[in-house]
Amino acid sequence: MIIGCGLHNAIPTAEFRLGRGLALSSTCHRCQNGSESILHCLRECPSAKEVWTLLGLYSDNSNLHDWLYRGARSGDVFLFFSTIWWIWRSRNHDLFNIDDSWSASKVVSLIRSSVREFHTIFAMHQSLSPPSLCLHWIPPPVHSVKLNCDASWFAPSGYAGFGCIIRNPDGCWLKGCTGKVEVCSVLFAELYAIWRGLLLAWESGFREVICETDCLEALFLVNQRMLSKDIPEWDLAKHIQEVMNWNWRVSILLIQRTANSVAKAAASVADIHSNWSQPWSELQHLIDLDMTLAN
Incomplete structure (x- = not known):
């Protein structure tokens, strides 16, 4: 980034x-x-x-x-x-x-x-997982869900919007959340989106989760076995690692930005924190486009 x-x-x-x-x-x-x-x-x-x-x-x-x-x-x-x-x-x-x-x-x-x-x-x-690097969104395997996370930095306000979208193997919307958070870096915003998305998935009862991000730096940080406390995002990355160790199966994969369009659109308009049981029209259009490309 x-x-x-x-x-x-x-x-x-x-x-x-x-x-x-x-x-x-x-x-x-x-x-x-x-x-x-x-x-x-x-x-x-x-x-x-x-x-x-x-x-x-x-x-x-x-x-x-x-x-x-x-x-x-x-x-x-x-x-x-x-x-x-x-x-x-x-x-x-x-x-x-x-x-x-x-x-x-x-x-x-x-x-x-x-x-x-x-x-x-x-x-x-x-x-x-070579399919995770495809140019378009790919549905998750049967009996699992896919969580897409993204953040949008509203420079120079010091705030970033985040969007987290959960879909089933048919590509249908299951859960979503958006919000705005004060951040110290773009990386912090991306990590925050992952953390909020994982919490949403857990609280919604999903136990087979594939989480996708288009931020290589965030993926790298949460996969480090030994985190340096000198890194400003250390505490948040540690929280993500702890959540991943709960009693469920969750993996975080890297994808192209073009495969993360729904979460990106949600993050770009995020304001107050909200949970969404249904997508709004713009997101539904992008979801339909994802499924067209996937098929």
Whole structure:
């Protein structure tokens, strides 16, 4: 998700926040030398450069789009994007924990751990659930239900909407919930949607549940065996893991965004928290479209 924000120049760096009247200066708080653009934050700042150097990764002088494009086509795309992710997380940690900044070696350790987890999850999905990566929604097996979750960040309000939709093997609506929550990050919003969806499924009496998200970062976090308390979303990810260990069968899978259109539409208009026994007309249209594509 941070990559998509980067391509749209929407990562909330100091330069981004100054341009929207949310900050008084664009100066990088880590090096105090120059404006904190996206490239400065992720590549040019001495703190970021040290991480890239320790990993033995070459840092060029190309523009943001070309740099991300080449990284996406590199030999180890997981390493490239995991490095970007943890440099950004390190930046945020240092901003709010001035007396407890992360060293470059700690960031590298977190990156390598993430890469191992990414490869494990990727291999699992390739071998066990390739249909989950289809471009359209797929009905769940008989005797189970499918829960789709998504979040929509209402920047710069600090709030995000969430949508959780449960359907049966015939593609029919069973339960749904929407709402708005104050969030500290887009990842928190995605995790919150998963957590609320799992609670809805449990409270509705479903015990064979396939939960789907289009957020790889959220999937990665809830599948980590050892969660770092330094991560702001640690507490919420831990709650999700605890819910998954209740007396039921539940799995969380990664899907394409095109296969998550119903939950996305629900999240985009979410306001006060509501439970829905029936879909409204826009959602019903998308549900019908899902079943047309599935058949």
